[in-house]
Amino acid sequence: MSAVVTRFAPSPTGLLHSGNYRTAVFAYLFARSSGGKFVLRIEDTDRERSKPEYEENIIESLQWLHLEYDERYRQSEHGTRHREVLEKLISSGFAYLSKEEAGDTKRNEVIRFKNPNIRVSFEDAIRGTVSMDTTDLGDFVIAKSIDEPLFHLAVVVDDWDEGITHVIRGEDHISNTPRQILIQQAIGAQTPVYAHLPLVLSQDRSKLSKRRGAKSLLEYRDSGYLPEALLNYMALIGWNPGTEQEIFSKDELCHAFSLAQIQKSGAIFDETKLAWINREHMLRMSPEAFWEHAEEFLTEETVTMLDAKNLWRDAVGLMRERASTFGDIRTADLAGEYRYLYERPVLPVSFLGWKGEDPSHALPHLRQVLELLEPLGDVWGAETVKAAVWPYAETEGRGQVLWPMRVALSGREKSPDPFVIAGIIGKDETLARLRAVLGSDDAVSCSERLG
């Protein structure tokens, strides 16, 4: 059995989206799982619709997703070979020049394949035997001219020349397969193994497409998804490992993947589950890797300040707790979510009131908290702060004590708990923030300043 060679053959006529990408993922995973090769072939025979920027987008997307290919071809570069095959097909009577009625955009002469009008069957690795009568296909066109081969001819010749053993592509190609097998037989090429993947569907269960709102892959990159999470999710849509494992690294997928576990029916692309998988991957990142990635999504000020105060590691802990994507972190940062880590908050005094109570009730509690914390030595940390304050909070009412304490430290209605914040910003800053609020002049002026 010769070594496996799979290919991903997109046409550069649009941005790469999840539908296309899933085909690439399965072809890639199958190649890797069987120690074979993965080939990228840009199918750019349609000179009108093919655009260089789309080709760049395909390559950039695959790079971002770490789907590295062993070989890369551009179909338009095989013109000589296609011409040679066409000539042979014509001279041997399998194809012929056909005079047509010239329409507006049509040629008056094209090359048609002489259809033997037989029933063609093939064994699909996913669906079993598929059988079709090719009679109603007629003598289909395989080239616009001797130098302008069309899809079916180019695909067959290139797959043959590149030694493709497994054609893994979308279900929408099933009806193209008999035609291509006919050409293979005419030119003496071996028929590869076909595996027609179930389609990725949009919410209305139609084929995922740009028109139906499929995002380009790079949009996922820009909104803070991890390439490995996207790979993980795409692999799980239409395939399952046969176990209950759901979170996979790329290596694990390469080992676990097999054609036998592929689903036959189409599957809806569910962003919610993608987000969950992305979160799981974020949770598994090292603090260093997480911070490095987060830096791309944070404001320069946040990055600089957290780095300068050496608080990035603590910040990572907080960020992780509340985000499914790095885009969530960017949103939070833009809303000032991480400011209190490196900057004394400015807050209206009314914030101190627990559940709408008069803020003045909070001041005695804050004074007491301050007194409880002042004696703490160099064992300062979230746990010791909590231990020092907790009994008092229990006695006086947690909300009465902890709400104003938290707000005094964060200046925000929503934030992590006061112990965690105190632990991160340190003793001096914690005491300073409490004193700042207790200095009634300050509090009043803060209040006025913010209206």
Next chain:
RNA sequence: GGCCCUAUCGUCUAAUGGUUAGGACAGCGCUCUUUCAAGGCGUAAAUCCGGGUUCGAUUCCCGGUAGGGUCACCA
């Protein structure tokens, strides 16, 4: 419409003749709790329909139905 493919909770799926039809996401509830999250626990939710085959069908066969794909001088 012709041809082709498909059919298990809302969604992704497990179970290839014998299970209380399992898991995950989402939902809901409870819990934790100073806030917002996260977490923990729990709950509801499915075999498209009709015939066969069989002691027994989610599973095999046939027929419907439904959905999808495809019918280019695009790929």
